[in-house]
Amino acid sequence: MKSLQKIGVVLTIIGLVIFTVLPFIGNYRLDEVTTIAVTKDIHSEAMVEILSPMFGKVYSSNTSFISSFKEYFNTYNEALKDNQEWDKVIWDNYAFPITKAASIGPVVDNPLLYLSLSIGLTILGGLLYILPLYRDEPAGIKNDGIFFSSMMARGWLGMITGTYLILFYIVLYWFPEYITNLVLMVDPISHFLSGGPASQWFLYGFIYSFAILVMGLRMFRKYKGNNYQLIRTTSVMFFQLSFAFILPEILVLFNKPWHDFKNIWPLDYSFFYEYRLDGMINSGALGMFMLILGILLIVVGVPLFTYLYGKRWYCSWVCGCGGLAETLGDPYRQLSDKSVKSWKIERYLIHSVLVFAVVMTGLTITNYFMSFELLGQATDQLHSIYGFAIGSLFAGVVGTGFYPFMGNRVWCRFGCPLAAYLGLVQRFKSRFRITTNGGQCISCGNCSTYCEMGIDVRWYAQRGQNIVRSSCVGCGVCSAVCPRGVLKLENGKEEGRINDMPIIIGNDSVKAKI
Ligand code: SF4
Ligand code: SF4
CATH class of the missing domain: 3.30.70.20 (Alpha-Beta Plaits)
Structure with a gap:
């Protein structure tokens, strides 16, 4: 390893340590004005009453602040539930916006400094390690020693990396209030792009895009001389940065719904949900364009392009999940199970998810056009189950967290309903x-x-x-x-x-x- 690369490794580790420690620094203080600013009008009065015992107190950690918030908030809601006063129960989850707004730590004062010290250092370290790779060596893919690598062959480094990714996804999906400092770091970038504050999803999109860009550069080094790999990698980098990250934020800047034009149902499983349909229908010509394009992609785009080029046009050239798998996940591709048993599980699982998505969407659309007379709010339950089990647990936690354990395409192979649809076309008519x-x-x-x-x-x-x-x-x-x-x-x-x-x-x- 060259000395520049060693510096790169050290910087990456420092950046990751700072990133991991950041959520635990800083203080938290809540007041009435802040509470009103981040709650809906219908809840403001109640939230001020519920949280008034917290006003003015300084909490030295997010854990103590959040536990205090949950204690007051849950006590209020539980009492209403016990009295069956369901219309007064506050169902919205305010833990994240309240914690974020109450932060008074150093990250709020210097977000870009902390962004540079954490994600910035990680990126710089990654580049210093990647750019000298295979320099002065002839073109040709080198996988020497890959099965002796602790990181790439399920060694202790791989185990730590996988566990870290899994924990990160769990916190991101279900406990975002604990990472508000990380979200605060990217607030200035969010304000610049969309005019609004960052959510945990903006932070995720930011990290996701840079992971694809930096590891895409690694692909350029590793697969130099292979034009197919170079162009394909450029394509996924382009689609992630422009279509999945920047363009949706610009849409928000112009008061349009956040929309990723390349995300196709059933991967984009909420495309036909009530709030998405209403959002598109009420957004004028652009909203109608989003709706019509989305439907055309499902009905015409997928079968036509898959007939002409196979599912690779989407899975390896356009898709964000595929983009991450092909860049960040490339070092783990050899960990996929080649057994016939896996192949069998794959076919049962992926087609079951497709059936689930189709049935759920069918019921949702029917319910929507019957003004919710068919199933009332029952489809919301289905959405919650799918969102939890497939959208978050399978696609996120397992899909990416399991890279170092089961290879880089766990989600694409076993779970993605769009891959199942593309695959059926590829198998029978392509x-x-x-x-x-x-x-x-x-x-x-x-x-x-x-x-x-x-x-x-x-x-x-x-x-x-x-x-x-x-x-x-x-x-x-x-x-x-x-x-x-x-x-x-x-x-x-x-x-x-x-x-x-x-x-x-x-x-x-x-x-x-x-
Ligand atoms: S086993 Fe595969 S990689 Fe090896 S020569 Fe045959 S086709 Fe090529
Ligand atoms: S998915 Fe497997 S079989 Fe298909 S192109 Fe990639 S390596 Fe080859």
Whole structure:
């Protein structure tokens, strides 16, 4: 390791330590004006009454502030519930906005300084480590020693990284009030882009985008000389930064609904929820454009582009989840399970999620157009279950937190309902396939090892069989790591695309004459 890279590692560790410690520094003080400013008009009076014992007190940590807040807030709500005064119960969760507004620590005074010391140092350290990688070496993908790496082969570094990611996602989804200092750091950027304060989702989008950008640069170094990988990586970096991060914030600046134009239902599972439909319908021509484009993408875009190019057009070139998997997750792609058992679980699981999403959406739309006479608010329960189990737990906690344990495409392979839809089209009606020049295969197994979707590519290559699998995201890494040029990602005529050849014997197989 060059000395510049060693400095990079040290800076990254320092940045991460500061990022981890920041939520625990600073003081908290609440007053009436702040309480009224962050609560809805209908709750202001009650919230002032509930929280008045906290006014003026200085809390030395967020834990003591939040526990005090919850004590007063829950006592009020529980009493109403006991008396069955349901209309007076405050269902909104004010823990995050109140804690954020009550912060009086150093982060509030110098948000950009702390942003530079935490995320900024991590990015700088990452760049110092990444940019010298493979310099003065010939093009060619090097995975030397990967199975001896503590970080990339489920060693202690990998375990710590995975656990850290899992904990971060749990706090982000269910306890954001504990990371208000981190959100305060990005407030100035949020004000600049959207004119409003940052939420935990803005912080997440910020970190997510920079993770893709920095690790995308690592992809440029690692896969130099392979144009497919370079262009594909540029594409996911572009779509994340522009479509998923900057553009939605600019929409908010112009009083339009936050909208990621490239996010397609059923991955974007709330697209047909009442508040989203109302938001789009009430936003004039642009809102109607969002609605019509969203529906066109589902009905025409997905089948057409998948017919022409396979699911790779979305999963490996456009999607944010795929973008993170292909950049931040690339060091873990070899950890995917290649067993037939996994393949079976994958098919049951991913199609079950698709069915769940379709049924939930069908009921939601029907209920919406029947003015909620069909199921009343019952669809809200379904939304909560899906949002918790699939949207947060599966896609977030497991989807990313499990990179160092189960590879980088856990969500895309086992859970994403859009991947299931794209996969059905790819399997049964597409021009995409990976062709194999079986006579050249030396059975080294590189392709299977680095297939992030757990496809046993070698099995197909050995018998000269085209690879037509619904799960293949067309990342092209199997082809890139093959030392014999056996594999080629192609779009061609449908005829002869699926060529089952049961006997292993070069390109021509064996023809039995009876
Ligand atoms: S088969 Fe090849 S292109 Fe398809 S997902 Fe696996 S590595 Fe990527
Ligand atoms: S990487 Fe190439 S040579 Fe090695 S098993 Fe796969 S197809 Fe065969």
